[in-house]
Amino acid sequence: MPACGRQALCEFGILLEGQMISLREIGEFGLIHRIRKWMTPSDSALVQGIGDDVAVIEMGSQSLLITTDILIEGIHFDQSWIDPYHLGKKALAVNLSDIAAMGGIPKYFLISLGLPKNIPLSFISSFYRGLKERAKQFHVDLIGGDTSLSQKLIINICLLGEGKKENLLYRSGAKVGNNLYVSGTLGDSALGLKLLQKRGNRRGPRELIEKHLSPYPRIQLGQAIAKHRWATSMIDVSDGLLIDTSHLLEESGVGARIWEDRIPLSKSYRKWIPSVSKDPYPIALSGGEDYELLFTAPPEMKHRLSSLALSLKTPITYIGEILPKKEGFHIVRKDGKKYLPSRFGFDHFRSW
Ligand code: ADP
Ligand code: MG
Numbered sequence: 001m002p003a004c005g006r007q008a009l010c011e012f013g014i015l016l017e018g019q020m021i022s023l024r025e026i027g028e029f030g031l032i033h034r035i036r037k038w039m040t041p042s043d044s045a046l047v048q049g050i051g052d053d054v055a056v057i058e059m060g061s062q063s064l065l066i067t068t069d070i071l072i073e074g075i076h077f078d079q080s081w082i083d084p085y086h087l088g089k090k091a092l093a094v095n096l097s098d099i100a101a102m103g104g105i106p107k108y109f110l111i112s113l114g115l116p117k118n119i120p121l122s123f124i125s126s127f128y129r130g131l132k133e134r135a136k137q138f139h140v141d142l143i144g145g146d147t148s149l150s151q152k153l154i155i156n157i158c159l160l161g162e163g164k165k166e167n168l169l170y171r172s173g174a175k176v177g178n179n180l181y182v183s184g185t186l187g188d189s190a191l192g193l194k195l196l197q198k199r200g201n202r203r204g205p206r207e208l209i210e211k212h213l214s215p216y217p218r219i220q221l222g223q224a225i226a227k228h229r230w231a232t233s234m235i236d237v238s239d240g241l242l243i244d245t246s247h248l249l250e251e252s253g254v255g256a257r258i259w260e261d262r263i264p265l266s267k268s269y270r271k272w273i274p275s276v277s278k279d280p281y282p283i284a285l286s287g288g289e290d291y292e293l294l295f296t297a298p299p300e301m302k303h304r305l306s307s308l309a310l311s312l313k314t315p316i317t318y319i320g321e322i323l324p325k326k327e328g329f330h331i332v333r334k335d336g337k338k339y340l341p342s343r344f345g346f347d348h349f350r351s352w
Contacts, residue, residue, distance in 0.1 A: 019224035029247075051251060052171050053101040053236060054161070057168020062189035063168060065161040067098040073153040081196040084123045086213040087155070088130025094158035094238065096138055096217035097291040101236035102170070104163035106219065108143045109135075111157050115151025138219055167226040170294065173233035180320035181231075181305065183218055185266040185275075186241055187280075190287020194276050207268045215291040221314050222293055230304055234295040240286040244294055245320075246329060252296075256326040258320035260285075261334045285331070296322055 023031060036050040047063060048056035054067040071077060071091055082090070092109065100107045111131070115124070135142060140159070192208035218236070225231045235248045241263070249256055263284050265273075273280045297305060302318070309316040330338045 007198060007312070023278035024120075029243075042242065047165075047171060053098040054104070056102070056163075056168060058165065059162075061165060062162045062166045064160065065099055065102055065104045065163055065168075067095055067161075068156065068158040069094045069098070069189055070285050071155040079153075081289070082213055084126035085130040087109065088127040088132075089134045090130075091155045091157055091215055092131055092134040092138075092140070092159075093215045093217050093291065096134070096140075096219060097156045097215070097236045097238065099159060099161040100217050100219045100222035101293060102161075102163055102168050103222045104161040104168065105223065106138055106140045106159055108141050108156075109157055109159040109286055110143060110173055111145040111155070113147050114152070114154030115147065116151060116153060116267050119153065138217070138323055140246075163226070167229060169222075169226050169231055169234035171233055171235050171248045172253075173231075174248060174254050174256075174296040174322050175232055175298075176254055176322055176324050177299070178232055178322040179299055179302065179318050180245070180256055180258065180294070180296055180322060181316050182237065182241065182292055182294045182319050183314055184290065184292040185264045185269060185315065186237065186290050186292065187263075187284030187287045187289075188212075189215065189289040190240075190283050191272060191276065193289075194283075196271060198276070205268045205272050207266065208272060212289065214274055215289060217291055218293045221308075221316075224308055224312065225295060225305075228304070228308075230301045231295040231297045234293055234329040237290045237292045237294050238288060239288075240288045241294065242285050242331075243288075247347065248294065248296070249322075249325075249329055250323075253325055255323040255325050256320050256329050257323060257327075257332055257338075258330075259332050262317060262319045264315060264317040264319075 006257040026034070032050065041049045045058045046055070047058050048054070057064040057066070061109040068288055071087070071094075073079065078088060089113075095109065096106050108349065131142070133328070186209050192210070192212035195204045196209055196212065224235065233252055235244050237244045241258075245256060245258065246300070260281050263281060265280060265284055269282065269284070273283065276350055305316050328340070330340050332338055
């Protein structure tokens with residue numbers, strides 16, 4: 001997930017082939033790419049290791065799904081705009097979203113906390129109240145964790161889930177000729193955060209701020225798409241549409257085009273975006289933390305997906321199409337001009 005708070009200074013380096021390379025040069029995803037090469041797995045029951053929304057381990061007809069996400073104070077959140085109750089809800093929601101992106105069923109979670117020594121007990125109890133609310137809503141149980149003293153508040157959740165082996169949707173299944181779809185609307189959370197930062201406690205657009213503080217994981221939608229096998233690949237939009245599309249394309253070995261004017265924008269987003277940007281699209285394309293589902297499906301699934309959107313009261317928008325890899329990835333403007341934005345989305349080591 002992206003960091004949205006104060007920018008942390010980072011000049012770490014890694015020694016690679018005798019050369020000092022900074023994380024700034026390779027970025028978060030360049031680092032993960034290298035870790036993946038260093039740590040080749042050996043167990044044959046491992047269906048998916050590094051490289052998807054969750055790891056998948058074969059367990060008979062069911063597969064075990066495992067995902068983890070970390071939230072660090074000053075990087076992912078700032079206590080001046082998020083209260084402990086919402087923080088608890090959000091910490092679980094971001095993990096639930098990764099299980100949603102596989103079409104899986106979330107089951108159990110562990111939580112590890114790094115706590116500053118002056119933190120009041122009332123803060124922790126409110127945090128657990130938020131956590132419990134989301135846990136009850138999605139029928140997941142807390143089964144353990146770890147607690148430590150820390151200079152800043154750190155929250156790490158590891159969520160376990162399950163799914164039918166043949167129904168799971170990976171980032172790697174997109175095929176040339178598939179349509180590209182996204183659920184809900186994009187950019188609301190990033191704009192909500194910008195407005196929170198700009199306006200502080202002054203009243204702002206509730207829907208946008210709510211989308212940032214209290215994202216709702218698309219578990220039901222993910223499961224429905226997976227159960228019917230209507231899609232070929234899926235990912236959740238946590239770091240921004242462009243960057244998450246590029247992950248899906250990379251894992252599938254394909255290219256894509258997205259039509260800019262098809263990007264779904266909420267009424268509230270359209271109303272408030274002029275206060276921060278003349279062009280509505282950059283934030284919708286690269287702002288993170290929407291926690292919507294991005295997926296590909298053969299064109300003949302269009303009507304079924306429209307019916308599903310109606311029955312779940314969740315918008316599903318056809319935003320682009322999958323192309324051969326050699327055609328790359330680009331956005332098409334309303335006037336037909338193609339471009340690839342220079343800023344893709346959030347990268348922990350490149351965003352400052
Ligand atoms: P998401 O945005 O869905 O949470 P990430 O972009 O954080 O996914 O991670 C992409 C992949 O890299 C995932 O498979 C994740 O488990 C893996 N990953 C991330 N950080 C590390 C790390 N430090 N070591 C090993 N694997 C990692
Ligand atoms: Mg994800």
